[in-house]
Every structure is written in C-alpha cells, then in structure tokens.
Amino acid sequence: MSEKETYPYKYIKTIRLKDGTIVKLRPIKPEDEPLMLELFKTFSPETIKFRFFLPLREITHEDLVRYCNVDYKNEIAIVAEIKEDNDNKKRLIGVARLIRDRDEKNRAEFAVVVGDPWQGKGLGLKLTRYIMNVAKDMGISELYSRVMKNNTRSLLLSKKLGFERKDIGLEYLINKRIG
Secondary structure: OOHHHHOOHHHOEEEEOOOOOEEEEEEOOHHHHHHHHHHHHOOOHHHHHHHHOOOOOOOOHHHHHHHHOOOOOOEEEEEEEEEOOOOOOEEEEEEEEEEEOOOOOOEEEEEEEEOHHHOOOOHHHHHHHHHHHHHHHOOOOEEEEEEEOOOHHHHHHHHHOOOEEEEOOOEEEEEEEOO
C-alpha cells in the first residue's frame, strides 16, 4: 500500500497554544527521524526520566526508527510541529503516542512528552485530549499510562481529565474509560 492509502490524513489538525504559537498536530512519519532526534535534545534529564523511566543520555538510531515507523492501526504517534520564524524550518515540540494492547484490543497505553522550551504553554493538555479523541476514533475505549509519583504536572493533568489513579509502587497507573 502507498502512504496515501495508509497515512491517516484525517488526524491532521492545527491548534493554537496559550502564547499564540500555531502548532500542527499530525501523525508521525518515517522521515520525522531527524526531527525526533532534535526534539529529544530539548529534553532535560528530568523530562527524559519522566517519559522513559530511565536516565538516558542519548537516543539510539534503532529507537528513533522504531518511534517513527508505526502502523497507524495498533500504534500511532501524533507529533506537534511548528515552523520557526527565522527560516521557516519545521521543528517537533511534542509527541503523544498510543499502543493498542495485544490481548485487549479496546485498551491502549499512551504517553505524552513536550520539549522543555514549550512546557507550560498548554501543549501537554492539548496533545492528551487529542490522543484521547484519536483513540476513540480507533475503537479504543480505555487508555492507561504509568506516571512517576514525582511527575506532578502529568498527575495534575490526568486528574483534570478525569483519569483514575492506582498506586503501583514507585509509580501510579492512571486509566480512563473513554468509549
């Protein structure tokens, strides 16, 4: 199948952040690998730990290939893209990802991360709401994620959106029925 037949163009949307920045939300593409690497470079050690649960110093080429090549049916990533003023260069500033459970196809794990320079502008909330809508459209009725207990921003956001929280040791498991 060609990209035109499989790429979910219907999930392309333009939003505006609190500071007026125009952001294009769209499904990730394989050619986004260099942009994903640049996004990773904007993450602080804390952001990396909150997203990957490990103190990574770098991201491997193999990981980038895996993150950028999804089937759009069982796994999808929605990237937040801006055009920089000075040279109109495209830059990714955040990403929301969901992966459908193998056994329970109506459930999916999700994760959202925003580059440090763009945190606090409402993008995390908008990406989370949008991935919830994409999940519903894909026939998913329940979303869940693991959140570190000291990730106060994510915990506040999940509470605001009505996610339930379960203590599982060093983390919380958050989940919400959406369908």
